[in-house]
Amino acid sequence: MEQSSNKTADIICQALSERIQRGEFAAQGRLPGERLLSEQFSTTRITLREALGQLEAQGLIYRELRRGWFISSPRLVYNPLHRSHFHAMAERQGRAAQTEVIDAHPVSASSMLAEKLAIAEGDEVYRIRRLRRIDGRAVLYVEHYLNPRYFPNLLNLDLTQSLTDLYLTRYDIRYGRVRFTILPGPLPALAAPLLKVATGSPALFITRINRDQHDRIIDCDCEYWRYDALCVDVEAQGIS
Structure with a gap:
């Protein structure tokens, strides 16, 4: 049967x-x-x-x-080696991107977050939580954790914009080295309803720890993607 x-x-x-x-x-x-x-x-x-x-x-x-x-529209192609922000990445692929700010305020760093940002546990960090859409479909919930030392008064700015652009135009800060971790995992309770799926649904969890042009750790991004909306595609040069 x-x-x-x-x-x-x-x-x-x-x-x-x-x-x-x-x-x-x-x-x-x-x-x-x-x-x-x-x-x-x-x-x-x-x-x-x-x-x-x-x-x-x-x-x-x-x-x-x-x-x-x-x-489904075609999956968004994501190459971690390309230092491009969400809206530019979508535009290059002929897609329309939108960003919605859920909330943005200072929080105390947990021990895990403090280790990622190379600060002390309990230190103040900026947390920005955003929902991102492609062609009107919610595909990404992201939490940005920033060291406020490098971005004074950033929470007063228009955070629907690209943080990459704000870093450069407001603070003369450009991305340098970055560390990526990509893992499958369940969507957290806050993210699932925003992405219109059940809590615990599978997601692609991408953590990025970003340094600036002076090699200072400036922020950490925790991205939860709908697994059916993203294609990670990387092409690297051969090693001699």
Whole structure:
């Protein structure tokens, strides 16, 4: 019975994939509801969701909590070696980017954060939490932790802008070395509803510890990406 169910899901997945490729759902930008699709394919919701999960894994569709399944745009290509900010990266790929500030205020550094920023536990840092969208779809929740020593009064500025640009134009600070850590993990409780998925849903967690042109550690970014919205692509020169 299980093999039969898997086979049925594969058939439904292939049929829906072909319909998506033909642009059948392009006008609505989303698939019909699961109940209607189950009726169309004369199958159970369990088998249908298995097929939809396959399409999601292929990057053809994505789900929003309590809203249904939507046709996916191409994944945003992210090359950590390119020191480019979010909006510029999206623009180069023909995409429209938007940034929403959730909150921004001073907080005390935890022991883990203090180690990343090379400061003392309990020292004050600026925390900026933002939600970022591509083509109207929320794809990234990010927490920025800044050493306020280098950015006086930054919290009074328009933080929907690129921090990279603000660093340069307001403080004459440019990025230098950077350390990346990329791990899979669950979305935190605050991020999940903002990204319209269930708490604990899988995410791609990227931590960046940034230094400036003087090799001072200036900030740490904690990025939580919807795993179905991002493609990490790196090309490095050969080592002789």
